Amino acid sequence: MPLSPDLRNTLRDKLLQRRAQMVADLQDESVSEEGTLAVRSHREETDDDAVIEAMDAVEIAATARDASELAAIDRALQRLDTAEFGICIDCGAEIETARLLAEPTVLRCATCQQRYEHQHFTPGGARL
Ligand SMILES: [Zn+2]
Structure with missing residues (x-):
């Protein structure tokens, strides 16, 4: 049985909502004014280079995870109107x-x- 239009609409709403939330989070955290993906450095928070490096690594990983989830959402939105979804x-x-x-x-x-x-x-x- 193909997906009902209602279900498609529900899923689209969910995806768009999550997408908007993620874009807002990404802009908050890691997109510079030029719009490029950048990771905030923790250099102001501590003098310990190892700690800064570890904190930056965590943030880069989180940003990468967000970016790949965003890509998954975009793919799902593209598939949503196809028979493959x-x-x-x-x-x-x-x-x-x-x-x-x-x-x-x-x-x-x-x-x-x-x-x-x-x-x-x-x-x-x-x-x-
Ligand atoms: Zn299967």
Whole structure:
């Protein structure tokens, strides 16, 4: 069964809301006046170079995570109006509605997501 227009609209609202929130956060934290992505330095907060480096690294990681989530939201918004949206990219099955509502950017059904995570995020190192 294809996604109902209502569900599509609900998901679009969720995605746009989250996108607006993330853009606001990113602007707050890490976009310079020129509009380029920049990371605020913690140099004013401490004299300890190692601490500054660690704090900057944390911030860079957080910014990168936000940026990749933003990209995922944009991809989901682009897919939303296509027949591919809501279809698992691995097995072609329909992704559960509850799953889409909880996380509109998901690309896989629950079964494939589990397998994917098992293959790619095995604790203790990669296995073949
Ligand atoms: Zn699947």
